[in-house]
Amino acid sequence: MLAVNTTSVLAKDSQPSVVGQATIASIAPEYAGTLHQKREDAAMKKWRANRIGQFFHFGLYSILGSEYKGKRVEVGEWIQNTQRISKEEYSKLLKQFNPTEFNAAAWAKMNKKMGVNYMTITTKHHDGFCLWPSKHTDFSVENTPYKKDIIGPLVKEYTKLGIDVTLYYSVMDWNHPDYRVRINSPADKQAMERYMKYAIAQLDELLTRYPEAKSIWFDGQWDPAYKSQPEWGWKLEKSVRRKHPNIIINNRVRSDAHANLDRDMSGQHYADFDSSFERKLPSDTSTELPKADWEACYTIMENGWGYSKQLVGHLKDSKELVEASAKCVSRNGNFMINFGPKPDGTIREYELNLAKEIGQWMKVNGNAFYGAEGVPLAKPSWGYITKKKEKRYLILFNKSKETNIQVPFKADNIVKVRVLGAESISIPRTVEDNGMAQFDISKLPQASIAHVIELSLKK
Ligand code: H79
Numbered sequence: 001m002l003a004v005n006t007t008s009v010l011a012k013d014s015q016p017s018v019v020g021q022a023t024i025a026s027i028a029p030e031y032a033g034t035l036h037q038k039r040e041d042a043a044m045k046k047w048r049a050n051r052i053g054q055f056f057h058f059g060l061y062s063i064l065g066s067e068y069k070g071k072r073v074e075v076g077e078w079i080q081n082t083q084r085i086s087k088e089e090y091s092k093l094l095k096q097f098n099p100t101e102f103n104a105a106a107w108a109k110m111n112k113k114m115g116v117n118y119m120t121i122t123t124k125h126h127d128g129f130c131l132w133p134s135k136h137t138d139f140s141v142e143n144t145p146y147k148k149d150i151i152g153p154l155v156k157e158y159t160k161l162g163i164d165v166t167l168y169y170s171v172m173d174w175n176h177p178d179y180r181v182r183i184n185s186p187a188d189k190q191a192m193e194r195y196m197k198y199a200i201a202q203l204d205e206l207l208t209r210y211p212e213a214k215s216i217w218f219d220g221q222w223d224p225a226y227k228s229q230p231e232w233g234w235k236l237e238k239s240v241r242r243k244h245p246n247i248i249i250n251n252r253v254r255s256d257a258h259a260n261l262d263r264d265m266s267g268q269h270y271a272d273f274d275s276s277f278e279r280k281l282p283s284d285t286s287t288e289l290p291k292a293d294w295e296a297c298y299t300i301m302e303n304g305w306g307y308s309k310q311l312v313g314h315l316k317d318s319k320e321l322v323e324a325s326a327k328c329v330s331r332n333g334n335f336m337i338n339f340g341p342k343p344d345g346t347i348r349e350y351e352l353n354l355a356k357e358i359g360q361w362m363k364v365n366g367n368a369f370y371g372a373e374g375v376p377l378a379k380p381s382w383g384y385i386t387k388k389k390e391k392r393y394l395i396l397f398n399k400s401k402e403t404n405i406q407v408p409f410k411a412d413n414i415v416k417v418r419v420l421g422a423e424s425i426s427i428p429r430t431v432e433d434n435g436m437a438q439f440d441i442s443k444l445p446q447a448s449i450a451h452v453i454e455l456s457l458k459k
Helices: 042-050 076-082 087-096 104-114 151-160 186-209 224-228 230-243 318-329 349-368
Strands: 052-056 118-124 164-170 215-219 274-278 294-298 333-339 383-388 391-396 404-410 414-419 429-431 436-440 451-457
Touching (some): 042 333, 118 151, 224 230, 318 349, 318 383, 349 391, 349 451, 391 404
Parallel strands (some): 164 215
Antiparallel strands (some): 391 451
């Protein structure tokens, strides 16, 4: 028998347990995941219906543009860490941060046209630099030549256009004097406890300044010190909820008493949704839909979230991004596309162009995503299926390969078929022996991204 050595963090009324014999639920329940079923309140339903989001990584690292001393790095926002730039050296960037062309209304307008329904902005990334004038630190936009708040205007302009705002907050902090990667002494633990008070105070400050924010997106929860004390993340989550009861929080806020990240050892996610699909999507071989809410986020290059002067390697195009969106929605997930604004506060041409192309597509076909969900059916060879009430959306990416497509719905149940944005094109239907429908799509022209066929089923 293996005794659990974490009794100090067990709930007061629980018994010290035994790994391997006790039920998993009896282990450290106080710090286990709390989301036993999907949240069904109005705020969460809205978050879920949003489906498509924009992510922005903007900060001091944007100035370097993923280059240091003539060398290119793959992941721009990690440059301080990977290039071993000292705090002193890195903080000299404060004197250079001056995004004079930053225009929150222009960002919001771009995103409105792109058809995204929420936006996540890095209020503080791992480097610790704050894009709002925080009263708890000097390491903020207030002490740059720019001086002005970046977050406030974003919250205001996006909210005005009906786009929800999520505040990204990194728990990891390479600047704060009390932050510890590891705890090697009681003094380290005390320092990290002071740091946790700082993080709680900053989140309180953010939610006081920007009460319109709908969600907090935590990140950087994997350092050994933070993981080793699950009550820190638990307190952080509780304090945010106390301040803003409807807030939506991703699962990167915590670990359990066994230092498990994303999910506790019983497989239960922390907080409200699973954000562990970073630069990857779940497999689509299963017909079963995920039980928890989830979100994936994608970079435009293979990797790198902050601005990179050079765009290198495979760059995702609008088709790849719409296809990833379709895949997420068809499995009940949200999808967030990351841009890394330039140090002057503007958005690069390549990203503006993506926003434009995606927006043109969403304007015609967005109904297949917004407020939609997946169906528990095998992924068809030609693309993806989503649904909304009695509507089913067939999103065709691989049209060139097929003239007839199998449609996994009974022909008798289909009362109407139309191609979004091309209503004049008729889709001849036949019925297979098993009663399922087959569509002849040979009259559909090749789409630049994808055609969507909307079916109305009998109620
Ligand atoms: O904010 C973005 C990333 O900076 C952050 N999460 C997204 C949303 C993230 N941090 N860490 N990771 C993602 C994974 C860690 C990767 C690492 Fe590395 C491997 C850190 C050091 C080695 C990648 C490669 C970063 C630097 C080199």
